[in-house]
């Protein structure tokens with residue numbers, strides 16, 4: 001297999017606009033004849049389904065939740081970037097592009113990242129036109145704030161509920177298309193397979209999560225917008241239903257998986273409180289704008305924060321990174337927090353936490369201003385922990401949050417399966433080895449509103465798509481396979497619950513394939529995961545039946561896929577003998593302890609092809625070419 | 638984190654099989670619950686116990702578990718989302734309860750919210766209400782620059798207050814008439830307060846209110862129970878605004 005990213009020629013700045021004007025179009029009367037399957041209703045899926053409906057395609061849109069409005073994008077707090085330069089502080093498309101590609105430690109694609117930066121401004125225009133109530137200044141203009149990894153103020157926000165407001169904007173547009181008859185909504189459905197006919201993605205099979213029935217849907221293309229897979233770590237800031245299942249099933253049908261080991265562990269989360277807790281709550285990193293991160297200088301210091309005098313505190317981010325201070329990118333903030341905790345300077349009952357302190361900001365700006373900026377986050381913290389962050393510093397610890405890896409796509413967002421397009425967090429394309437804050441919302445919406453409406457047209461106009469229906473053998477086969485798996489899961493009736501094995505996998509992943517990785521640990525993981533998998537298939541206890549609403553069964557199916565993905569993540573991490581962004585191999589660091597890339601051997605995307613059960617994946621490389629930027633050692637000093 | 642201890646709680650939980658007309662309460666005891674754990678984590682523990690003892694776990698909906706997706710929703714001791722104000726069920730923590738306490742847990746009950754299984758109900762009526770006008774009719778494309786229209790901060794803040802509705806349905810569950818007025822008015826208000834919402838304001842109000850009635854939600858008779866349980870503290874001032882918008886629509890038609 002040869003990976004062709006199909007990056008158009010020409011100048012970086014004009015690639016997208018000239019490419020767009022050359023793309024083939026589908027005539028308006030013909031759009032109605034094309035049925036498109038969009039899986040997912042988050043920012044990527046919601047925006048795609050709505051926009052494709054507006055164009056006149058017949059869209060079927062699926063999600064796990066009971067309503068499209070509840071997709072996990074709803075939980076994004078902090079904001080969305082755009083290179084509007086409203087603040088006159090020197091921002092530009094170029095700068096947003098450069099920050100993003102540098103933030104990703106030069107492991108992303110230039111052309112995709114540039115397009116993303118270019119489209120960012122349209123997104124804000126679009127969302128304001130939809131009535132998204134972004135924060136504003138007294139003069140009536142839009143307000144901005146700065147976010148980790150950037151020196152300009154380009155982040156737009158709606159209190160601490162930016163994802164909610166953007167998603168409700170997309171959801172409104174989606175429901176308008178539902179009312180207009182262009183989009184048919186299928187909530188409470190879980191896609192369990194993609195159906196290939198003549199090598200093209202022509203349908204999906206879903207489990208109706210209320211009745212348990214397996215349902216078949218046919219279309220001319222499948223657009224997968226199913227989000228990220230960080231719950232592979234058990235501990236995650238993602239929603240409890242976030243999963244890799246749809247993407248993984250596509251992977252097993254031929255879509256290669258790119259950079260699975262690139263994960264983002266978010267620095268500002270509320271520490272875990274007990275083993276049964278898997279969902280961790282993120283405190284938006286916008287808090288790092290005004291909060292100062294510190295630990296006691298002394299090891300095992302059990303004094304309260306207020307009892308530790310100023311000169312006995314180590315503001316370790318400000319000390320090590322004087323120009324970015326508390327606003328260093330996430331991977332750096334997280335790893336440093338882990339390091340100080342490893343040095344026994346952690347705080348709180350578990351000693352796996354650092355302080356995030358607002359005393360100085362409250363003194364400088366007053367409690368009112370802080371409440372205005374972060375009120376709901378402070379309330380959330382107080383409610384969760386029982387402590388008042390206006391009075392005592394917050395305690396935070398990193399948690400798995402975002403997965404930069406995902407299904408490989410070309411410039412058109414098409415995977416290696418013709419017709420299967422992948423958008424949003426589910427693809428790998430725009431963030432390299434580390435995503436900067438406030439850029440996932442941007443990517444999801446750019447993909448959904450402004451990229452796929454163009455590229456799907458070109459695919460449809462240039463591809464032969466003979467009429468097929470759900471009685472095709474490929475549907476039968478796929479459905480039979482799913483039935484067998486479901487029956488198997490229900491028949492084992494062993495001694496372990498899904499949660500127990502999920503935890504076992506997750507803790508292993510977090511320990512060995514988390515913030516810091518090494519050869520030994522990765523090899524150990526590759527040895528251990530098959531054992532957990534074996535225990536899963538022989539000793540899992542899934543109660544209930546297949547023809548009913550059965551969340552244990554749903555979770556079991558998702559864990560089965562995580563158990564395969566986890567191993568591939570470890571293999572990918574082992575194979576990548578360098579450190580870059582969120583992938584930190586302790587064997588490869590600079591004298592200062594920063595990620596040490598190996599550009600000579602690893603300036604490529606690692607794309608893994610599935611070979612069948614029990615067979616090792618085959619690695620394909622997409623070499624990354626940097627025409628306009630020169631990869632440099634990332635420095636945030 | 639402060640003063641953590643483990644407690645035991647007794648539960649009286651509503652259980653109802655799928656397609657079953659009527660459910661019943663069943664009693665369970667959950668031991669060793671940390672007061673730092675959330676209410677739903679306590680139910681997760683119950684489900685672990687049930688699974689291990691060969692019984693069918695309790696079905697309830699949840700997703701983000703941080704109070705924003707609106708998926709979870711239980712009536713706890715007679716109150717939608719439980720005893721603490723301004724939060725969703727998933728944000729409720731066990732430190733609110735005493736050792737040995739008995740808790741009654743029921744689904745959100747209302748005629749338009751048909752039961753699905755155990756604590757899960759069908760709230761798709763809300764989607765249908767939104768589909769009748771809970772948006773600005775603008776296609777993805779190239780609208781004018783985002784700063785071309787100035788919006789007074791006060792209006793945009795008020796619009797944001799209304800827009801923060803999570804669509805959980807607690808307002809309906811708490812209302813003696815099962816009215817969806819708070820939910821519907823929040824969306825109508827958001828757009829009534831913004832210039833982008835003006836061109837369709839009257840159509841929006843009349844269509845959404847009509848749909849609300851069609852779905853079988855009751856009328857608002859100003860009890861204010863909705864506002865008391867709303868996890869996002871959406872106020873009934875929005876209902877007054879909705880009425881104004883609706884009458885404007887009625888006058889013009």
Ligand SMILES: Cc1cc2nc3c(=O)[nH]c(=O)nc-3n(C[C@H](O)[C@H](O)[C@H](O)COP(=O)(O)OP(=O)(O)OC[C@H]3O[C@@H](n4cnc5c(N)ncnc54)[C@H](O)[C@@H]3O)c2cc1C
Pocket residue numbers: 039040041042043044045062063064065068070071072073074075076077078079080162163189190191192225226227228237238239242243245246282284401402423424425426437438439440441442444
């Ligand atoms: C707590 C939190 C805060 C964040 N804050 C920010 C922020 O401030 N700024 C920022 O830029 N980014 C933020 N992010 C990241 C960002 O929210 C996500 O990356 C982004 O929203 C993902 O959007 P998506 O559309 O790709 O997927 P999602 O929103 O996750 O949507 C996935 C959709 O796919 C559906 N789905 C999944 N699997 C299946 C299946 N098998 N069958 C059918 N349907 C399926 C789901 O039901 C859902 O509708 C945050 C993330 C988290 C977790």
